[in-house]
Amino acid sequence: MTLEQNAEEEEMLTPYEAYEHNGTADHHTDGFSQDQELLDPRLIGWEFKIVRAKRNLFADPAVFQFLCAEEAEAGWILLEKLDDRRVRFKRPIALREIIKAEFLNYDPYRCSYGSSWQPSKWLSAIALLIAVVVPAYLGYTFVAQSLATTTTRSMQSFPPVAPLPKP
Incomplete structure (x- = not known):
């Protein structure tokens, strides 16, 4: 999912009012008067959150x-x-x-x-490391062996050099 798609989905979420009050007194049967409820905002409204997983x-x-x-x-x-990957929750603000x-x-x-541990990232890093180290090691050993055999062949093809006379 791209970032643009995620942003579009977030904009299309259902909006909810954080203030639930319709102005009638028949919903206040718990002993609170309408004025008390309006004065204490902790007793009304909801808070929301979205829990996301990777x-x-x-x-x-x-x-x-x-x-x-x-x-x-x-x-x-x-x-x-x-x-x-996403779940939305709500709870009363008073909690x-x-x-x-x-x-x-x-x-x-x-x-x-x-x-937060993602095995795919670790496996990708290990595969990249192997893809770099193994060819480098094989190339090094191939070049080292080629130089060693070339050096021994070239030394054998030249006649022995006589020491120079002392003047």
């Missing part, structure tokens, strides 16, 4: 369920699975103070999932 990790149902279970510990609710990040095994605001 590979198609979320195609595996077990991995996807594990991700959803981990995110649920921090109060995140599955909103939609965008594709096998920022209620659920403490110190008690979780992961960052509740993480946006990437899975290991």
Whole structure:
């Protein structure tokens, strides 16, 4: 997926209002008056996040369920699975103070999932190293042997040189 395609998909995501208030008093049955709710913005609204993976990790149902279970510990609710690499979550803003990040095994605001170790990159680097080192070594040994045999042949083809007389 190219960067342009990814940017286009991000722009086509469904927009959600962070403020859910329709102005009627019949939805306030929990003891809060309408004025109290408007004064404390932590009690209304949602926060959203998208968790991304570098590979198609979320195609595996077990991995996807594990991700959803981990995110649920921090109060995140599955909103939609965008594709096998991206999942969108939401949670009430009030849970920022209620659920403490110190008690979780992961960052509740993480946006990437899975290991950063990518075997394809390491294998490519090893293959490149082998592709450079092996021909260089074979070329060196070939040239060294060719020079050694040429030197011994040329030494054998010349007649022995007599020592020069002393004056």
